[in-house]
Amino acid sequence: MSLKEKLAELNEKGCTLTIQRHAVLEYLYENRTHPTVEEIYYSLKEKFSTISKATVYNTLELLNNYGLIQEITIEKGKLHFDYEVKPHHHFFCHRCNHVYDVDVVECPLAGKKMIDGHKIEELRPYIIGTCSKCL
Amino acid sequence: MSLKEKLAELNEKGCTLTIQRHAVLEYLYENRTHPTVEEIYYSLKEKFSTISKATVYNTLELLNNYGLIQEITIEKGKLHFDYEVKPHHHFFCHRCNHVYDVDVVECPLAGKKMIDGHKIEELRPYIIGTCSKCL
DNA sequence: ATCTAACATTAGAACAATTCTAAGTCAAGA
């Protein structure tokens, strides 16, 4: 889904399109490295010197609630974010702390709405190990 | 794997079996609710009033490194732990913040050692949604 | 049985990530 489409969707849903929200979404669009909040914040600060951490957190939560971005809880105590929301596996290297996308793995849960009576809203298939660079 | 077997394995591998380590592992054995560090710490404090948070953290890390327990990073900013190490899915309810075990789902990654050139060491298949109680 | 060196535990300080707060800014409609 293109940046324009996501921005349009935000707008249609009655959400104010501030310069900060635009900047956060655009940053994720251009940086598919699963950045942390810190990385996003310090990068945006170079362009918008007065942007606040609270705004970055608020915006990421807002975009996540609208389903336009994805929150990654693979690294303990630290959030990463992904522009791509289509379900896909993430690989975390515990040596270099990098998050990788993994080539499509067919998941038996794909498309399922319920499991054990619980309502499925999101799949987060994580893999932990040592990445090719670190091996 | 029984508590006795895990304790024996720890011992065989040359790890000192202190009363605190015994207590942490036993607590996880008896509480299969995927407790957080806080829950473990405050429960153990009732029996061992001087146990320290650092010891709980150290012990959980040690047990996790020996592969005797499993760390769960499903809830943002908070660790949960599981006595059961056989790979299985975890469901997190974002309403009540409870972690559930999910009935066995066959995973195409099961048994795989490598993916995209990365070495797989652990699978963490997480599902987010609303649990049956909260629905 | 005692000594000793290595390891483990403790309490609390330090640190890191996130959330909260209160004041200020901005934009759209009356």
Next chain:
DNA sequence: TCTTGACTTAGAATTGTTCTAATGTTAGAT
């Protein structure tokens, strides 16, 4: 232009985790 509500800001507060230095414990050597 004024008002209202929503958004942003800076920094304080909170929460979860790790570090530190002192103390306690253990296992092996004597």
